[in-house]
Amino acid sequence: MTIKSTLRSEQLTLLSDYPAIRLSALPVLDQRLRGTTFVGLAPRSILNSPQQTGVDFWSLNPYIGCEFGCTYCYARYAHRYAVERARDAGKLSEAEFHDFRGPHGWEAFERRIFVKERLLGALEADLGRYMRTARPPDGPTAPIVIGTATDPYQPAERRFRLTRQVLERLARCEGLNVGIITKSPLIARDVDVLRQLQERSDLEVYISLITLDARVIRQVEPRSPLPAVRLRALARLTAAGINAGLIVAPVLPGITDDRPHLEALFRAAREAGARFVHAGPLRLYAAVRDRFLPVLEAHFPDLVDRYRRAYGGGRSNAPRDYARALAARVKRLQARCGFPVNDGMIDRYRPRRPRGGQGELGL
Template sequence: MGEVRVSLPILDERLRGTKFVALRARSILNSPAQTGMDFWSLNPYVGCEFGCTYCYARYAHRYVVERAHDQGRLSEAEFMEFRGPHGWEAFEQRVFVKEHVLAALEADLHRYVRTALPPRRPTAAPIVIGTATDPYQPAERRFRLTRLILERLARYEGLSIGIITKSPLVAHDRDVLLRLQERNDLEVYVSLISVDTALIRTVEARSPLPAVRLRALKRLTDAGVNAGLIVAPVLPGITDDTPHLEALFRGGHEAGARFVHAGPLRLYPAVRDRFLPVLAEHFPRLVERYARAYAKHSAAPREYARALTRRIRRLQQQFGFPVNDGMVDRYRSRRPVTQGELGL
């Protein structure tokens, strides 16, 4: 049998089995018209080694792999390898790294400036980095795409930028974040769903531990970066009780968080494949409840979401954080990401 030729360039390969794969990006900044979301979004990587079981971005990775296969850039054997046995493993182990991001960003910014800044709009439309994959996942240590992009954005003024990450690497970029926020609105969201380490390891395969994330948050706020916590998703029956959330809010408060936002789990089809087996194994008493609650929709039942919002508002008040206007899951997609959002 001849040697399999990998026609998508492998940029790096790790002992833990991860491969970083080059992906040509024509565009990187996605408009609300492309994604149906209220903000512009940007994701430098496709796939994420952190491997959260509730992550909704898996199917977008599948789309990239299927398209490469359809275009003849992946052989059958490569296609199987890039999918993984269940179709979700590769999301965590074959991470696409967008190439030529600055050229793509330059072109996109012309479009953004024409349509998304005053006087076209009363205020700048937000640009959110990390809506679909973590911009400071381990790949960033090697490729530094997020930093490159932030450095470019820091040359602008009057922008509104949000960054969502679980990684302490974000704190390494304090210098560029401070420069960015001198002339732009910036919100850095450190994403954390629980301070319970054992629970985090059950539902997030390789994410940084809670104490590490809170330390990174503290380093950001100590430096003066406008940073807080995003608690998303809140897992019904697992992380939604008051003592659990209180511990999280307290952790955020002690780390100097300027805000804490939260939103309930959305059980999209791609999430079900990965998350429900974990639920059955570790929380069997909840299987029926989830089946009922998420039988018809991916979103949590309305009554549940309202009750959670009330609880979150009480905690925001208790800890002196700004109280949300009801949009508890700010900067989270209200539906699964599309290939449009990933700039493919």
């Protein structure tokens, strides 16, 4: 849902808020038996502006890092840069850096979760800035998207309730334009506050699910909720009148992009009351390759060469022809399943900056 620059702003916020504090000295709030540690932050700012990130929306992420640990997750950038910059700024010794980073570099994103404690003070100040600049009298209100670089309803939210606090504050505002992206059924806990928010503002909730195939989910998303659980959450939201739909991000070439596969997913979302569907292809950033390509080799070895060709030469985005063909397929399926037809991405949240050229990948 976002681009690299959005993620960079996360690490800049993280570092600038703690000019004199060593990262390893931050309070440990909780630890799981499997090794995940939750570290407290008290940020001065929580809402990232379009000027900070280079996208057309404001973004908010109550956590940095995500326990769900999806192998294709581009948000690994945020964590990796945060830890590397902390080391470069002298806030982590070399030994601490290796401990934070984990043996392969990608573990930290899943096992060192930064929790933005006491975020309401920061949000209050940021809302003043937002109201002054994001609501021009002669134009549309800029969206606020929650969950662009981490899942706002990952398991930690059950205890820390940061996302709920943010929503309660936003529900007291008038005329906002809010999007929420999550894979977690925990969002259904907050139906009450979502309804309040929707009474005064535009709201879109995107339940994220890439396939109905639980086997594939477990191969590429080690700790995410299973498909049936997410669809039940979607049904609970829509039954409560929440404007909710499905986001299929990413569509995995050769794994989840065939027509029967996508159609079954779209129809399941429709049965759960989804009001819209969006879908977009995999982006394979450098920080994601270390995590995703070994999984591809283990479970889909026949696809490895195809991926290496398609995403070779430093390309992160799917080849243009592939993206066009996928968008056309998504549009046909949207029409066939009774959804509004769109370009396959979330148009309102489309990055402002154009992307570079692409190679070839046939469907």
